[in-house]
Amino acid sequence: MDSPIVAHLFRQLFRHRPRGCQGLRNGLARSSHRQPTRGLATRPSIDRGMKTNESRWQQRTHILPEDRREEFAEYPYISLQELKTRTERPRREAVIFSPGEPFDFNSMRDELEFQAELGRRYTEFEDLLDERDGESPTRQLWHTPTELFRPHYGEAIARYLVSNYRLTTYPYDDLLIFEMGAGRGTLMLNILDYIRAADPQVYARTKFNIIEISSSLAALQSQHLLSTAESRGHADKVEIVNRSIFDWDRYVPSPCFFLAMEVFDNFSHDGIRYDVLTEEPLQGHVLIDGDGDFYEFYVHELDPLAARFFRVRHAATGGNYPKPYPSNPLLRYLSTKMPFAANLSEAEFIPTRLMQFFDVLEKYFPAHRLLTSDFDSLPQAIKGLNAPVVQTRFQRKMVPVTTPLVHQGYFDILFPTDFHITEAIYRAITGKLTRVMSHGDFMRRWAYVEDTETRSGENPLLSHYRNASVMVTV
Numbered sequence: 001m002d003s004p005i006v007a008h009l010f011r012q013l014f015r016h017r018p019r020g021c022q023g024l025r026n027g028l029a030r031s032s033h034r035q036p037t038r039g040l041a042t043r044p045s046i047d048r049g050m051k052t053n054e055s056r057w058q059q060r061t062h063i064l065p066e067d068r069r070e071e072f073a074e075y076p077y078i079s080l081q082e083l084k085t086r087t088e089r090p091r092r093e094a095v096i097f098s099p100g101e102p103f104d105f106n107s108m109r110d111e112l113e114f115q116a117e118l119g120r121r122y123t124e125f126e127d128l129l130d131e132r133d134g135e136s137p138t139r140q141l142w143h144t145p146t147e148l149f150r151p152h153y154g155e156a157i158a159r160y161l162v163s164n165y166r167l168t169t170y171p172y173d174d175l176l177i178f179e180m181g182a183g184r185g186t187l188m189l190n191i192l193d194y195i196r197a198a199d200p201q202v203y204a205r206t207k208f209n210i211i212e213i214s215s216s217l218a219a220l221q222s223q224h225l226l227s228t229a230e231s232r233g234h235a236d237k238v239e240i241v242n243r244s245i246f247d248w249d250r251y252v253p254s255p256c257f258f259l260a261m262e263v264f265d266n267f268s269h270d271g272i273r274y275d276v277l278t279e280e281p282l283q284g285h286v287l288i289d290g291d292g293d294f295y296e297f298y299v300h301e302l303d304p305l306a307a308r309f310f311r312v313r314h315a316a317t318g319g320n321y322p323k324p325y326p327s328n329p330l331l332r333y334l335s336t337k338m339p340f341a342a343n344l345s346e347a348e349f350i351p352t353r354l355m356q357f358f359d360v361l362e363k364y365f366p367a368h369r370l371l372t373s374d375f376d377s378l379p380q381a382i383k384g385l386n387a388p389v390v391q392t393r394f395q396r397k398m399v400p401v402t403t404p405l406v407h408q409g410y411f412d413i414l415f416p417t418d419f420h421i422t423e424a425i426y427r428a429i430t431g432k433l434t435r436v437m438s439h440g441d442f443m444r445r446w447a448y449v450e451d452t453e454t455r456s457g458e459n460p461l462l463s464h465y466r467n468a469s470v471m472v473t474v
């Protein structure tokens, strides 16, 4: 169960009930909560004996839930496409932390000193935001290796790009780079700075395109590009397209590199549970009632996208992938005979949106080479296979919770990537070959690791992000 701080937070959130709400149903977790969606009620649901005080919120349990199927059958079904057009609940976005000046790792004593300095810069960054935008007790803050290890992280990636370009299509084609989800634009600037300084011939042939879903981040990227004389020098090489990758419609026949750093964890997933006896998958749905309470239920009819995911995964892996129930039929049977045994398995969260991203690559970027990095596992994830971390920040403290059914717009839902399955699916869809390695191994190969070493010999570039992997097209 969630902690008292979560109870306090929920009470605060529910004290302010948004206007014009209506009950709705939608596919479980099919809305990326980093671009949060909403849907609330005009019609209060049947009062279930609660007092009308400042908040009706109370902690949910799975013990003997009420049967409200008849009431629920009347609710309208809302798809992802319809949710995208809504502006309430808040479509607030997380802020990406920037440490300001790059860290001087060589002058630091050890990792502990780096941690302390990082903490100090975090506080300074939030103080500045509070000063500029007013206090925001539920502000979400992300940090990424691009920002923490700038410019070294970007330089490592630039070395990879230049070497591979020189070994393959140089001088017949330009060095064409696409970056999906560029955050503050830091990676783009670090890569271009490096190529300009290290290889002017290649720099003359470089073009950099950003595809960014968030309009505020796209604006920040342009602002950073034009902020100094040095960065303005790159301006004629850069195009920023403010669009979701899923709305991309331009065919790019030329060879190009496609970067996706820390974006897969944003992509929404479908929630699935299995009938433990028959192994049949059931599609998860979420119903939001007139009080804004969430209910999860499972139906036999699979969403066509989820059904395709299962077919592609099966073909790509030869049926060899993890399952959220025992593979031995006897164990499965026995598990249903335990007292209070559930008839369905634990939840599995399948990366349907990631599969659609590979469709976009295959359709519009036939000659691409992908370079992507993301978390391969996440501590404090909720229960289930490939399950996300669901967290919010309250008064500058990270608060993880135990369910994905949370107040829209206030929580960050962050999925791990199973790189073995992802690699197999990518190969099946694009017909290309890949290599997967740890973040540390990639950095040992392409970064000048002495730049990020502390005096004790500890190296935060290698010791942080141990739970991240890198996948490249070969």
Ligand SMILES: C[S@@+](CC[C@H](N)C(=O)[O-])C[C@H]1O[C@@H](n2cnc3c(N)ncnc32)[C@H](O)[C@@H]1O
Pocket (backbone or CB within 6 Å): 096, 142, 144, 145, 146, 147, 180, 181, 182, 183, 184, 211, 212, 213, 214, 217, 243, 244, 245, 246, 260, 261, 262, 263, 266
């Ligand atoms: C965690 S941030 C990572 C930012 C940056 N790559 C970094 O590592 O610092 C995720 C980025 O992906 C963007 N994003 C999420 N979904 C996207 C989509 N469907 N199309 C394009 N960009 C997307 C977000 O707006 C954000 O810029």
